[in-house]
Amino acid sequence: MRKEDQLLGVHHVTAMTSDAVKNYEFFTKILGMRLVKKSVNQDDIYTYHTYFADDLGSPGTTMTFFDFPNNPKGKKGTNxxxxxxxxxxxDAALEYYAQRFQEFNVKYQEITTEFEQKVLHFWDFDEQAYQLISDETNSGVKAGIPWKKGPVPEKFAIYGLGPVEISIAYFEQFKELFEGVLGFQTIKHEGNRYLLEVGEGGNGGQVILVDNQTSPQSQQGYGEVHHVAFRLANRKSLAVWQEIFTKLGLPNSGYVDRYYFESLYVRMGHILVELATDEPGFMGDEPYETLGEKLSLAPFLENRRTYIESVIKPFDTKRSE
Structure with a gap:
């Protein structure tokens, strides 16, 4: 495979929330991440799709959420x-956030070290599991830009996505998919936890695979992750990967235009993986100053804007004066 077609790192993670408004407040007011896009699920217009990222919505910095109506609470487990x-x-940023979490009554654990990096585990109101990871000794995939007008000082603020943890009961077969197909390399392991990286590596290009054959089968729902996406440079690379997946018999979506990026989805066991392009990004339909303040729709949905705005519950994300 040509180097320009290889995965570059983590692109985004998409999860499910029980409440889009509470989720917005948690991510912007407590975590200090910027809402760069307020849209709807392109496959289910009755569902919000919100995007939280760095100051510019840079690739590799975005956490997104669906608020599916009547979605049950997910169940923790393996797969x-x-x-x-x-x-x-x-490291000082971890101390800052620990104090911040205490102030805002966010559930968290003491700072610890995993794979020689300091981390701070925490959970939101849906019991969605997260961690902050320090870049103090990190090198590799470049981070983004902290939200310049956010509530967290720039010297401490979140500015990118780190390793994504995946727990699997059929560990060896799944690990082979990530290594043999996606091009990840295992660089460390601690007990039943394995650290893999791709591209330039470092915190922005890693996953943690957990060999978990004892927990019950997880169930999708709010408080759980929907899928993970990895970065590709451009659309040409998507065609290369679609051919690879098809030849291997891996179920895939074919090309999908998500407007803010172009995508290809593939099912790897229980895990939905998306490959998403760095281009065109989130800056094309809103000015920098008011990103995320209006309901943004992909062009093919614009002729339904009046209807969509009438059926989706509005919430105020205006921050500019």
């Missing part, structure tokens, strides 16, 4: 994406 990481610039 699932079990934790999402956010990168912060240094």
């Amino acid at each position: 699932a994406i079990t934790r999402t990481s956010f990168r912060v610039p240094n």
Whole structure:
């Protein structure tokens, strides 16, 4: 495979929330991530799709959410994406957030070290599992830009996605998919936890695979992750990967235009993996100053805007004066 077609790192993680408004407040007011797009699920217009990222919505910095109506609470277990990481610039940022979580009554654990990096585990109101990971000794995939007008000082603020944790009961077969197909390399392991990386590596290009044959089967629902996406440079690379997946007999979506990026989805066991392009990004339909303040729709949905706005519950995300 040509180098330009290889995966570049983590692109985004998409999860499910029970409440889009509470989720917005948690991510912007507590975590200090910027809402760069408020849209609807392109396959289910009755569902919000919100995107939280760095100051510019840079690739590799975005956490997104669906609020599916009548979605039950998910069940923790194996064969699932079990934790999402956010990168912060240094160890001092972990101390800052620990104090912040205490102030806002966010559930968290003491700072610890995993794979020689300091991390801070925490959970939101849906019991969605996250961690902050320090970039103090990190190198590899470049981070983004902290939200310049956010509530968290830039020197401490979240500015990218870190390793995505995936727990699997059929560990060896799944690990072979990530290594033999997607091009990840195992670089460390601690007990039943294995650290894999791709592209330039480092916190922005890693996954943690957990060999978990004892927990019950997880169930999708709010508080759980829907899928993980990895970065590709452009659309030409999507065609290369579609051919690979098809030849291997891996179920895939074919080309999908998500407007903010172009995508290809593939099912690897229980895990839905998306490959998404860095281009065109989130800056094309809104000015920088008011990103995320209006309901943004892909062009093919614009002629239904009046109807969509009448059936989806509005919520105020206006921050500019």
